[in-house]
Amino acid sequence: MSVLVVGSVALDSVETPFGKADDVLGGSATFFSASASHLTPVQLVGVVGSDYPVDKLQPLRERGVDLAGLERVEGESFRWRGRYRHDLNSAETLETRLGVFSGFRPKIPAQFRRAPFVFLANIDPRLQLEVLRQVERPKLVACDTMNFWIESRREELLELLNHVDLITLNDAEARQLTEQSNIVKAARWILARGPRHVIIKKGEHGAFMFTEQSVFFAPAYPLEDVFDPTGAGDAFAGGFIGYLARTGDLGEASLRRAVVYGSAMGSFAVERFSIGRLLELTPVDIERRVREFHRLVTFDAELPA
Amino acid sequence: MSVLVVGSVALDSVETPFGKADDVLGGSATFFSASASHLTPVQLVGVVGSDYPVDKLQPLRERGVDLAGLERVEGESFRWRGRYRHDLNSAETLETRLGVFSGFRPKIPAQFRRAPFVFLANIDPRLQLEVLRQVERPKLVACDTMNFWIESRREELLELLNHVDLITLNDAEARQLTEQSNIVKAARWILARGPRHVIIKKGEHGAFMFTEQSVFFAPAYPLEDVFDPTGAGDAFAGGFIGYLARTGDLGEASLRRAVVYGSAMGSFAVERFSIGRLLELTPVDIERRVREFHRLVTFDAELPA
Numbered sequence: 106m107s108v109l110v111v112g113s114v115a116l117d118s119v120e121t122p123f124g125k126a127d128d129v130l131g132g133s134a135t136f137f138s139a140s141a142s143h144l145t146p147v148q149l150v151g152v153v154g155s156d157y158p159v160d161k162l163q164p165l166r167e168r169g170v171d172l173a174g175l176e177r178v179e180g181e182s183f184r185w186r187g188r189y190r191h192d193l194n195s196a197e198t199l200e201t202r203l204g205v206f207s208g209f210r211p212k213i214p215a216q217f218r219r220a221p222f223v224f225l226a227n228i229d230p231r232l233q234l235e236v237l238r239q240v241e242r243p244k245l246v247a248c249d250t251m252n253f254w255i256e257s258r259r260e261e262l263l264e265l266l267n268h269v270d271l272i273t274l275n276d277a278e279a280r281q282l283t284e285q286s287n288i289v290k291a292a293r294w295i296l297a298r299g300p301r302h303v304i305i306k307k308g309e310h311g312a313f314m315f316t317e318q319s320v321f322f323a324p325a326y327p328l329e330d331v332f333d334p335t336g337a338g339d340a341f342a343g344g345f346i347g348y349l350a351r352t353g354d355l356g357e358a359s360l361r362r363a364v365v366y367g368s369a370m371g372s373f374a375v376e377r378f379s380i381g382r383l384l385e386l387t388p389v390d391i392e393r394r395v396r397e398f399h400r401l402v403t404f405d406a407e408l409p410a
Numbered sequence: 411m412s413v414l415v416v417g418s419v420a421l422d423s424v425e426t427p428f429g430k431a432d433d434v435l436g437g438s439a440t441f442f443s444a445s446a447s448h449l450t451p452v453q454l455v456g457v458v459g460s461d462y463p464v465d466k467l468q469p470l471r472e473r474g475v476d477l478a479g480l481e482r483v484e485g486e487s488f489r490w491r492g493r494y495r496h497d498l499n500s501a502e503t504l505e506t507r508l509g510v511f512s513g514f515r516p517k518i519p520a521q522f523r524r525a526p527f528v529f530l531a532n533i534d535p536r537l538q539l540e541v542l543r544q545v546e547r548p549k550l551v552a553c554d555t556m557n558f559w560i561e562s563r564r565e566e567l568l569e570l571l572n573h574v575d576l577i578t579l580n581d582a583e584a585r586q587l588t589e590q591s592n593i594v595k596a597a598r599w600i601l602a603r604g605p606r607h608v609i610i611k612k613g614e615h616g617a618f619m620f621t622e623q624s625v626f627f628a629p630a631y632p633l634e635d636v637f638d639p640t641g642a643g644d645a646f647a648g649g650f651i652g653y654l655a656r657t658g659d660l661g662e663a664s665l666r667r668a669v670v671y672g673s674a675m676g677s678f679a680v681e682r683f684s685i686g687r688l689l690e691l692t693p694v695d696i697e698r699r700v701r702e703f704h705r706l707v708t709f710d711a712e713l714p715a
Binding site: 191287288289290293311313320321324327329330358361365396398399400405 | 496593626635
């Protein structure tokens with residue numbers, strides 16, 4: 106089953122303690138697609154300027170990402186410039202130039218409107234709501250957001266919560282949205298406002314999935330070298346939703362596996378700048394890492410007799 | 411099999427956002443014993459001053475903690491005063507008064523010297539080495555340490571690493587000791603210097619156990635109310651070593667379960683001031699929480715057919 110993603114397609118310039126990359130493929134929809142397309146067909150809706158190196162998206166197209174919803178308009182593409190210090194935990198934004206993204210009004214092509222899975226990547230909640238008005242009874246709608254929208258579009262974001270099945274956000278965002286310092290309480294607060302599942306991402310400290318009845322936790326994969334954390338969250342979402350779309354199974358066991366696929370894809374994303382590592386992955390790489398996650402956390406709760 | 415613990419027995423005064431406690435039972439050996447004694451007999455070696463309310467240790471004695479190694483000397487007991495701010499992640503030390511602890515020279519009673527399991531809680535590495543000269547071929551020796559000793563007793567600490575099977579330390583301490591910012595690399599650095607197992611505790615973010623061949627991770631239990639984090643690390647060590655001593659099994663599967671018992675005991679410790687919660691636990695409480703840990707992380711790595 107296919108996944109529709111609506112989000113940013115950007116050019117990133119990133120500095121980490123290990124190197125520097127200029128004007129490389131970035132944006133939430135790009136990372137999401139590069140990740141999810143390993144698992145299921147993806148339909149992308151976004152906008153780029155006339156300066157965007159669209160040919161560089163060809164590898165995504167070859168892997169089954171339908172770019173029919175990628176508008177190209179006159180002007181500059183969305184550019185983000187950021188830096189990570191030695192601990193790699195948080196990006197310092199040096200510059201954001203929205204360019205044509207500032208006028209983005211997502212138009213979902215007719216052939217995308219019945220996508221059974223929809224991921225509303227981190228864009229203005231007003232636009233996320235507009236997307237939902239254009240799609241037809243998806244099986245699962247998930248959204249992401251960020252501190253900027255929590256502050257500036259709180260009301261629209263709360264309205265959005267009524268219309269999504271699942272939200273992914275990081276721990277700081279969850280605390281900001283809910284004004285609860287404890288993330289279990291933060292998750293309960295969100296669950297009471299619409300979504301049936303809340304995924305709270307803690308970066309290098311793993312991710313929780315909360316539902317009314319259950320809590321699941323997957324650690325981040327203990328990598329020896331984290332090269333560039335940019336896009337890990339969107340790669341996580343791509344692995345998560347991609348897995349669900351591939352199986353079509355929304356049961357608890359499947360959702361747990363989906364979190365692990367998300368964690369696996371997030372762990373690959375950080376091994377290289379941009380979508381470099383995601384592009385070269387094979388199914389065997391992904392299965393192997395999922396099994397490593399299993400070994401990482403598995404224990405037998407029974408006492409020896 | 412019994413566990414010998416050598417460490418501090420103190421009086422803590424703690425302020426958290428949820429309340430305040432004065433001169434309550436504290437110290438690494440106290441938390442360790444209150445935790446481990448749920449799983450195995452404990453032999454405690456430490457020192458208190460003439461002002462210590464030794465009768466308050468009676469519940470530990472009743473649970474099988476042998477206090478024959480608790481010296482009482484003229485003078486003031488070790489006192490620690492600290493405060494936690496809203497995020498509860500790190501204690502701010504307001505006052506430390508070593509009192510009689512500053513002259514502590516551990517003397518292991520004859521009947522404790524053959525303890526098969528030894529935990530060298532966080533004290534001067536010189537004293538930790540002295541303890542090892544007094545014990546006879548233990549099955550497992552584990553130690554803890556802290557930033558103060560890493561800085562002031564680096565050479566002795568490195569010497570100690572040659573003589574222990576396992577070290578527990580938190581992520582900041584691991585980075586400080588090894589000068590590696592990545593904790594996987596930090597663990598490898600330590601493994602190359604003696605211990606066969608390294609446990610890196612990340613507080614609310616869980617704990618890793620590294621060996622030459624494997625990595626295991628257990629999350630911290632997602633509590634809605636963390637009341638007072640003091641002693642969580644020692645309660646973890648108590649659950650971990652206590653479990654190993656109970657089973658006598660040092661195989662990988664047992665070590666993994668031990669990490670979970672440690673995490674469970676750490677999660678109880680933070681629910682109340684001092685050892686309040688640890689004292690009232692029943693075996694059923696502990697088994698239930700271990701099973702909750704299992705549910706928290708369990709997923710099936712196989713794809714549906």
